[in-house]
Amino acid sequence: MxxxxxxxxxxxxxxxxxSIGRIVQAMAEAADRAGEPRSSDAAVKGIIGLALDEAISTLYPHLNEPQIAQFRQHYADVYVALDQQPSxxxxxxxxxxxxxxxxxxxxxxxxxxxxxxxxxxxxxxxxxxxxxxxxxxxxxxxxxxxxxxxxxxxxxxxxxxxxxxxxxxxxxxxxxxxxxxxxxxxxxxxxxxxxxxxxxxxxxxxxxxxxxxxxxxxxxxxxxxx
The missing domain is CATH 3.40.50.1000 (HAD superfamily/HAD-like)
Known part of the structure; x- marks a missing residue:
């Protein structure tokens, strides 16, 4: 058998x-905090699954490493706040x-x-x-x-x-x-x-x-x- x-x-x-909707929202709010334009929902869904640094650099290829690190922190702060009640x-x-x-x-x-x-x-x-x-x-x-x-x-x-x-x-x-x-x-x-x-x-x-x-x-x- x-x-x-x-x-x-x-x-x-x-x-x-x-949790996809929450990820899209967190990425949008992180972009606001970083002073970057919001990526489309479709673009964000297209990077879900990648490690966060790679996802950010895919959406915002002009960012350097310190900027990516700052964006990552913005995302983490927003996501944790949204995820007080886990998806x-x-x-x-x-x-x-x-x-x-x-x-x-x-x-x-x-x-x-x-x-x-x-x-x-x-x-x-x-x-x-x-x-x-x-x-x-x-x-x-x-x-x-x-x-x-x-x-x-x-x-x-x-x-x-x-x-x-x-x-x-x-x-x-x-x-x-x-x-x-x-x-x-x-x-x-x-x-x-x-x-x-x-x-x-x-x-x-x-x-x-x-x-x-x-x-x-x-x-x-x-x-x-x-």
Whole structure:
């Protein structure tokens, strides 16, 4: 009774947590404080998943390092103020993750968030020890570099072909491909399924609970195939 995957790895913002609107708002207010023009909502959604410094430099390529650091602090100040009540998890996330754990899957998080921010939301959800491992962008290489996933695979002693990355951005899917892993795209976060389909995910879902259905279907096919 061998499943295709042993390890499920999730992005956080836009995949598990409904935080995209808050990120867009925080980036806009940070731009105001920095004296920079606001980027469009679409442009901000297009950098979600990157490490914060890289995201800022992508939106504002004329900024030097001290200016990026100042902008980053403005963003952090705004986001923490907005996130006094952490962004809610998407419908079906808690039930699905509990079911995955009960079914024997190993679970991990690979996020563009900083460690401090990730720890804050994990604590708010009572998940400090829920995942086998979590990796944040400020303690490793940022997406789409595969190092974050390679560190998770090494920690869990799981080969890339037995792991699955689930995310809402092109950077998630590119990172998975760079690590030799399969991926699933979710279409309710930063990017549309139409845009994400170009990066070759094994499946595209529009509700988190569909991941369970898809995995169960693959397992049934595997059993039937012997």
């Amino acid at each position: 061998r499943r295709d995957y042993e390890l499920l790895i999730f992005d956080w913002d836009g995949t598990l947590a409904d 809610p998890l998407f419908e079906g996330v808690v039930e699905s993750l509990d079911a995955f754990r009960a079914e024997g899957y190993r679970l991990a998080v690979a996020t563009g968030k900083a460690r401090r921010g990730l720890d804050r939301v994990l604590k708010a959800n009572g998940w400090e020890h829920y995942f086998d491992i979590t990796r944040a962008a400020d303690e490793t290489r940022g997406k789409p570099h595969p190092l974050m996933l390679e560190e998770i695979l090494a920690h869990c002693a799981v080969p890339a072909e037995r792991a699955l990355m689930v995310g809402d951005s092109a950077f998630d899917l590119q990172m998975a491909s760079n690590a030799g892993m399969h991926s699933v795209a979710v279409g309710y976060g930063a990017m549309s399924l139409q845009a994400l389909a170009e990066f070759g995910p094994q499946a595209c879902i529009s509700h988190f609970s569909q991941l369970r259905e898809w995995l169960a279907g693959r397992h049934r096919v595997d059993l039937q195939g012997g």
